[in-house]
Amino acid sequence: MQKPIKASAIANANIALVKYWGKRDKKLILPNNSSVSVTLKDLHAHTTVDFSKNYDRDIFILNRREFRVGTEEYEYTELFLSLIRKIAKSKLRAKVVSNNNFPTAAGLASSAAGFAALAAATNEALGLDLNKKKLSMLARRGSGSATRSIYSGFVKWRKGKKEDGTDSYAKQIADAKYWPDFRIIVCITTKEEKKIKSRAGMAQTVATCPVYNGWLRASKDDLKSIERAIAKKDFTLLGKTAERNCLKMHAIMMTTTPPIFYFNKPTIDVMQSVLEWRKEGIECYFSIDASPQVKIICLEENIKKVKEKCKHLKGIKKIIITKPGEGVRIIKKHLF
C-alpha cells in the first residue's frame, strides 16, 4: 500500500500581457488563443497537500476557510485531485491547505497561483516526476492561467491545436532576471470577491459576444507585438500592446449578453490617470484582468513618480510594487 505523502509548493501569480479569454475545450481547459504573461515576484500561493488513507474525502482549506462539498472552489479542487489520482493510479484522498499572501478571488490570479502550486505539490507528493512542460499541462487542468505560473519571468502559453491538449502548454520566453528594471505596480481597488468568475465570464463571452472573432484575430497580432517587444526590450511597444489588449478583452466582456463589467470607480480613476501621466511624460501603462484591480507597468526609473501619483488617487486600498518573479518551487515548510 502506498505510504501517505505530504508536500508543499509555492507558486507566484502572473499577469497576462496578452490575455487568455475563452476556451475551445472546457473540460481539458484548452484556450482559443495563445497568451503571454509575467510571473509576479511578490504575490504567491503556498500550498500543502497530504494524500492519506486517513481522509475519506478530499478536504480543501483556502486562507484558513474550509470549503464544503458543493462549493465551486471545492468541486474544482476535487476534480483536479481526481485527475491526479487517475494519473498516479492512487485511490488516496487528500487534504489541501493553501494560503495566498494577497486577496483571493479578487482577480489577482489567485487560482493561477493556487493550481500551479497544487500541481507541483501533488507531483512531489505522489512522486509523479513530471517535467515542467508536463507540469504546466497538469496545472492547466485546474485553471487555464495556472499553466503560465509554472515558469519564472516572461511566459507564453501556446494554445495548441490538438484535441487532446498535448500541445497546449507554457514555455518560458525569458527568465525573471532578463529585464531587471521591469516593474509592476498592483493597485488593489477592492478586496471583495469578484461577482463573475473568469470561467463563467469566458463561457458567456464565447457564447454571446458578437465580436469575439475580432478579439481572436486581434490577439494574434498582439501576441506577435509582445514577443517582439520582449525580445527587443522595447518597453513602449510592450506597454501599448498590453494596455490595448486589456481594453479589447474588457470590450468583448462588455458586449456579451448580459454585459460583464469588472471596472469599479477606482479602476476608472487609475486608468484615466495612467493616460494622463503618460501625457506628462511618465511612461506607464495599465493592465486589468477579469477584476476591478489595476496593474500599472513601468520601468524602475519611473517607479517613484508613479508611486507618489498613486498615493493621491482615492479608492486604492493598497499597492504592491513587484517585478518578474520565480516559477513554482517545492518548499519544505508545510502548512499543517
Next chain:
Amino acid sequence: MQKPIKASAIANANIALVKYWGKRDKKLILPNNSSVSVTLKDLHAHTTVDFSKNYDRDIFILNRREFRVGTEEYEYTELFLSLIRKIAKSKLRAKVVSNNNFPTAAGLASSAAGFAALAAATNEALGLDLNKKKLSMLARRGSGSATRSIYSGFVKWRKGKKEDGTDSYAKQIADAKYWPDFRIIVCITTKEEKKIKSRAGMAQTVATCPVYNGWLRASKDDLKSIERAIAKKDFTLLGKTAERNCLKMHAIMMTTTPPIFYFNKPTIDVMQSVLEWRKEGIECYFSIDASPQVKIICLEENIKKVKEKCKHLKGIKKIIITKPGEGVRIIKKHLF
C-alpha cells in the same frame, strides 16, 4: 437685392438607442450604419440667425460666448452657412446666436440640437421652403445626429446607400405621445467639455478599431430589435438592446489606437448601480453617448424609485427627468 432676414428656431437634443458611430463620407456626413433615437423634451437649443449685408463675415455666438475664426465651432458653423448660401444662391453673411438650456459639448447632443435649430432657422430666414425630409438632410451636413432632431418622438436615421447622400435622412417612427410613460433621466456627471469630440473619435474608430466591422454587423441586429421594441412597446427589449448597443459603441471606442475612454467615476457608478437596481426589480437601463453623461431609461411607474436611488449616488451634478419631445419648430422670440 435680398432683404436681410432673421428667424429663430428651437430644436431638442436626442439620445440614440441605436448609436451612430462612424462615417462613410466625412464631407457629406453619411453614416456607416442606421440609427434610432428619442428626441428629448427638456433639452433644447434656441437659435437665431440673421442674414444681412451688415456682416462682412459670419458671426457665431454660443451660450453668450463668441467663437473666433479658426475655432472648430466657428469653422463648422461657417461651413454650414456657406452650404446654405450655395443652396439659397445668396452671398449674405450671417450672425448666429444660439443658447442651450443644458451643458454644451459635454456629450448631451448639443450639436445635434444646435444644427437642427440652425437648419430650421436658416430655412425660414432665407425662405428655402424645405420640407422635413430635406431639412433633416440639411441638418445632417452640420452634425450627423442633428438629422434626427428634426422630428419628434422616436426617430430613425436611414444610412442610405447613395454616394450623393440623397437617401440618407431621418424618418419618424412614432410621435412624442406614442409611448406616454416612457421616461429618460439625464444624469449629468460633469459640466466639462469632453476631451475628444465625436467627429474625431469616430474617424479614429473607423481607422483603427480592429472590430469595427463587428460593430456594424451587430448594429444591424440592434436596429431590428429596437424597431420591433418600439412597434410593440416592449420596454424590456428596448432597454436591453439600447444598453448593449451603447456598451458595444464604448467597446469599439476603447479598442481604438490610442484608446478613447469617455467614462468617468460617476459614469461607472451609475452603470453599475443600474445593473444592481434591475436585480432588485426596478426595470431601468442606461445609455451613454460619446461622453461621461449617463441617461437612464425607465417607465413612469419606476421614476420615483430611480430618482430616489440617484440621489444617493455621488458625483451626479444634476439630473433632468424628461420624456419624448417635439421636433424642431420656428419661434418668434429672437435672441438678438
